[in-house]
Amino acid sequence: MPMLSAPSQKYKPYTPLLLPNRQWPSKTFTQAPIWLSTDLRDGNQALVNPMTIEQKTVFFKEAVKSGVKQIEVAYPSASDTDFAFVRGLVEKNQIPDDVWIQVLTPAREDLIRRTIDSVAGAKHAILHMYNATSPTFRNVVFRNSKEQTIELAVKHTKLVRELTEECTKKHGTKFMYEYSPETFTQTEPDFAIEVCEAVKKAWGKAALGDERIIFNLPSTVEIAPPNHYADQIENFCNKISEREKIIVSLHPHNDRGTGIASAELGVLAGGDRIEGCFFGNGERTGNVDLVTLALNLYTQGIPPNLDFSDLQNTIDIVTACNDLPVPARYPYAGELVFTAFSGSHQDAIKKGFEAQRSRHDECKAKGEPLLWDIPYLPIDPADLGQTYEALIRVNSQSGKGGIAYLIKQHLQLDLPRKMQVAFYQVVQEVSDREAREMAVEDITTTFRRAYHFGSSHKGRLSLRSFKISESDSEKRKDSDQDSGDEDEIQRRFDGTVSVDGVYRVIRGQGNGPLSALLSALRIHLDLDFAIREYSEHTINDTDEGENARAATYVELVPGNDRKSSKSWWGVGVDSDIARSGLRAVLSAVNSAISDGREIPELKLGFQPNSSAPEDVASVIVNKLGLELPRKFQVAFFEVVQKKAMEAGGEISIDVVTELFKATYNYQNEKPTKVALVNDSFKLNHLDGSRRALSGSFIFLGGSPRAISGSGNGPLSSLLAALHTQIDGTLSIRDYSEHSIGEGSEVVAASYVDLVYEVPSKKTKTSAWGVATDTDITESGVKAVLNALNDLDIVVKKD
Numbered sequence: 001m002p003m004l005s006a007p008s009q010k011y012k013p014y015t016p017l018l019l020p021n022r023q024w025p026s027k028t029f030t031q032a033p034i035w036l037s038t039d040l041r042d043g044n045q046a047l048v049n050p051m052t053i054e055q056k057t058v059f060f061k062e063a064v065k066s067g068v069k070q071i072e073v074a075y076p077s078a079s080d081t082d083f084a085f086v087r088g089l090v091e092k093n094q095i096p097d098d099v100w101i102q103v104l105t106p107a108r109e110d111l112i113r114r115t116i117d118s119v120a121g122a123k124h125a126i127l128h129m130y131n132a133t134s135p136t137f138r139n140v141v142f143r144n145s146k147e148q149t150i151e152l153a154v155k156h157t158k159l160v161r162e163l164t165e166e167c168t169k170k171h172g173t174k175f176m177y178e179y180s181p182e183t184f185t186q187t188e189p190d191f192a193i194e195v196c197e198a199v200k201k202a203w204g205k206a207a208l209g210d211e212r213i214i215f216n217l218p219s220t221v222e223i224a225p226p227n228h229y230a231d232q233i234e235n236f237c238n239k240i241s242e243r244e245k246i247i248v249s250l251h252p253h254n255d256r257g258t259g260i261a262s263a264e265l266g267v268l269a270g271g272d273r274i275e276g277c278f279f280g281n282g283e284r285t286g287n288v289d290l291v292t293l294a295l296n297l298y299t300q301g302i303p304p305n306l307d308f309s310d311l312q313n314t315i316d317i318v319t320a321c322n323d324l325p326v327p328a329r330y331p332y333a334g335e336l337v338f339t340a341f342s343g344s345h346q347d348a349i350k351k352g353f354e355a356q357r358s359r360h361d362e363c364k365a366k367g368e369p370l371l372w373d374i375p376y377l378p379i380d381p382a383d384l385g386q387t388y389e390a391l392i393r394v395n396s397q398s399g400k401g402g403i404a405y406l407i408k409q410h411l412q413l414d415l416p417r418k419m420q421v422a423f424y425q426v427v428q429e430v431s432d433r434e435a436r437e438m439a440v441e442d443i444t445t446t447f448r449r450a451y452h453f454g455s456s457h458k459g460r461l462s463l464r465s466f467k468i469s470e471s472d473s474e475k476r477k478d479s480d481q482d483s484g485d486e487d488e489i490q491r492r493f494d495g496t497v498s499v500d501g502v503y504r505v506i507r508g509q510g511n512g513p514l515s516a517l518l519s520a521l522r523i524h525l526d527l528d529f530a531i532r533e534y535s536e537h538t539i540n541d542t543d544e545g546e547n548a549r550a551a552t553y554v555e556l557v558p559g560n561d562r563k564s565s566k567s568w569w570g571v572g573v574d575s576d577i578a579r580s581g582l583r584a585v586l587s588a589v590n591s592a593i594s595d596g597r598e599i600p601e602l603k604l605g606f607q608p609n610s611s612a613p614e615d616v617a618s619v620i621v622n623k624l625g626l627e628l629p630r631k632f633q634v635a636f637f638e639v640v641q642k643k644a645m646e647a648g649g650e651i652s653i654d655v656v657t658e659l660f661k662a663t664y665n666y667q668n669e670k671p672t673k674v675a676l677v678n679d680s681f682k683l684n685h686l687d688g689s690r691r692a693l694s695g696s697f698i699f700l701g702g703s704p705r706a707i708s709g710s711g712n713g714p715l716s717s718l719l720a721a722l723h724t725q726i727d728g729t730l731s732i733r734d735y736s737e738h739s740i741g742e743g744s745e746v747v748a749a750s751y752v753d754l755v756y757e758v759p760s761k762k763t764k765t766s767a768w769g770v771a772t773d774t775d776i777t778e779s780g781v782k783a784v785l786n787a788l789n790d791l792d793i794v795v796k797k798d
């Protein structure tokens with residue numbers, strides 16, 4: 001059947017109340033109403049499977065925990081379960097002293113008696129009686145006249161008075177009385193007042209405070225907009241006598257979806273109390289939701305006297321008891337209500353948080369309240385025990401702001417605006433292609449992959465080690481004192497990078513570490529890029545700023561086209577600012593070369609005229625894992641050049657490797673000029689930082705000599721010991737070390753540049769030594785002994 005084209009032929013509109021001086025529209029909220037939870041009665045009676053005693057008990061405790069002080073616990077005459085539940089609460093002393101339990105009964109003597117029996121012995125109880133008063137119910141359900149309707153209410157009110165007084169005498173239970181003209185909103189307004197006046201008179205003892213009579217004015221079925229309900233409440237409050245002796249209770253249902261509005265306008269119109277259920281359970285479309293009402297007040301800055309600071313726990317308990325879900329869009333409690341998918345919402349939320357952070361800093365300094373003002377978020381999810389995790393979720397509707405927010409939250413990276421745009425395009429492409437939401441992990445993984453960020457997403461190039469120094473020429477200029485302000489200090493980058501898994505030693509110079517790296521990449525790897533945009537910030541892992549790290553972002557463009565429309569972003573994070581910048585450059589370079597572009601390979605042979613020290617150093621790091629210090633590279637390069645000349649031109653990298661081993665006695669079994677018997681020595685700690693080294697040494701193949709020496713460290717102690725046996729002095733001009741390998745395989749590599757001076761002969765010579773060992777001290781000692789091999793030491797006689 002189609003819907004009617006003239007529904008007026010079937011449905012009649014509500015009859016508006018003439019209330020010309022209505023006051024409620026200009027009133028505002030000032031305090032929370034009295035709350036009554038009717039989950040265990042009106043909510044329970046609407047469930048497919050009413051709650052068990054255990055479920056009711058759990059729910060009762062949750063309502064108490066949330067701060068509800070009046071709880072309608074049952075319709076005790078309905079079932080043994082309901083009756084037993086109330087008795088259990090009373091007999092097991094489960095009702096806190098400040099909580100009133102309420103029980104509902106129809107106006108029937110047998111059922112009133114059983115209802116009062118159920119609460120006997122409770123400290124506080126509200127006896128709630130109802131009968132419907134509207135014309136349809138009078139005519140159809142009860143077949144009663146107006147007079148008979150009043151008589152039904154009056155007669156049973158008198159009975160309630162008599163029986164509750166008996167109960168008070170016998171069991172000490174203190175009662176309040178609540179009467180509901182059920183179907184109030186469909187009852188003629190004056191008749192509803194007439195019934196209530198008669199009930200008040202029959203009760204005969206309405207007074208102030210806890211002696212007030214409660215008149216509950218339900219919208220048993222919501223049949224009109226909320227302003228009409230408010231008019232009805234204000235009209236009732238204006239006309240009922242002895243208003244001060246009455247608590248006006250509101251009991252909105254939600255048939256038109258305006259239960260919340262009805263309750264709120266009803267309060268403005270004079271209501272003192274609201275009856276409802278958690279998350280709006282109840283007959284048909286439900287009772288008004290107490291959680292939403294309370295949180296609506298909270299967001300107006302009014303204490304609701306209910307606590308939902310662990311809202312998820314409340315949701316879990318309520319849904320388990322009711323066996324009904326809370327919909328995803330439900331106010332405050334729905335799974336999606338604090339989530340923005342759309343770009344403009346995300347952007348506004350992100351900006352809102354940033355602005356709020358600085359506004360709060362200012363307010364804190366001035367001692368002003370830290371007011372909440374975030375676009376699209378009427379409440380701080382944290383107040384409800386929620387994290388900000390779900391605030392921004394990303395799909396094809398999302399924009400750069402939201403994605404940048406997530407990267408900030410999860411990787412602590414505050415991307416520059418242009419990089420946000422670049423990364424947004426990457427994410428957009430994936431989410432559009434896959435037509436699905438991108439979870440946080442998808443986004444962070446996409447970010448790591450796109451920018452080769454983190455060890456599991458390395459690109460073709462990675463930085464192994466580096467040194468930034470001032471260039472030699474500049475040092476000279478400085479010492480000459482003739483460099484004016486116009487002279488920029490030049491930086492030199494010396495480093496080892498892995499290129500497609502092969503270590504390469506590269507070197508370059510520029511006016512800063514990053515341009516020096518770019519020049520090294522250009523010279524050695526034929527990669528020509530320039531920086532167009534650069535920014536950095538610190539990442540503080542703790543409030544105290546300990547373990548601060550630097551995050552650097554660079555945008556690279558082709559070196560010959562600074563205005564290029566094509567650019568690559570890179571990011572680097574490190575505790576060292578220079579390293580973080582270098583990482584950022586390599587991150588961007590990795591994106592630029594991810595197209596598979598060819599990088600000149602390591603040369604397989606050396607020619608005296610075209611090769612450089614870096615080429616030699618690259619061979620040694622690849623073949624032997626040794627990252628030679630710059631001066632060592634130059635020294636060995638001279639050796640290689642000589643060899644190449646002798647060989648008449650090019651020599652292979654295998655020859656270079658063997659030449660290195662032979663020259664520096666590296667991994668060779670060749671006896672050294674000065675050797676340690678059994679390769680062993682002792683190192684003792686003296687006072688303070690001083691050390692003493694002792695051992696049995698063989699000098700130039702002679703007999704062992706037990707010697708010792710002391711110094712500030714192992715190597716100075718070794719030199720002191722050697723000085724007891726040789727003429728002249730040894731000194732270490734350069735020392736460095738690094739590790740090779742990982743985990744249990746790791747070994748230390750040491751390099752020494754040893755100088756030997758014999759004043760009597762006016763000679764000063766030097767030699768490099770290198771050695772590796774699992775023990776760093778041993779590798780240092782061995783490196784010194786290897787270096788001695790190339791020096792013409794003069795040994796004292798025995």
Ligand SMILES: CC(=O)SCCNC(=O)CCNC(=O)[C@H](O)C(C)(C)COP(=O)(O)OP(=O)(O)OC[C@H]1O[C@@H](n2cnc3c(N)ncnc32)[C@H](O)[C@@H]1OP(=O)(O)O
Nearest residue numbers: 042045075077078079106107108130131132141142182220
């Ligand atoms: C709007 C509300 O939520 S009101 C509360 C509704 N909640 C419930 O009904 C849940 C609990 N109810 C029950 O368990 C049962 O209905 C009982 C035990 C109360 C009564 O059961 P029964 O005696 O079998 O009667 P039944 O359920 O058919 O109720 C209808 C009778 O009660 C009468 N009645 C209905 N409301 C009331 C009332 N408030 N006061 C007096 N009588 C009433 C009806 O007129 C009808 O009487 P009739 O049999 O003479 O025609």
Ligand SMILES: CC(C)C(=O)C(=O)O
Nearest residue numbers: 130180182183218220
């Ligand atoms: C018993 C009354 C208060 C009721 O539940 C209603 O009218 O909805």
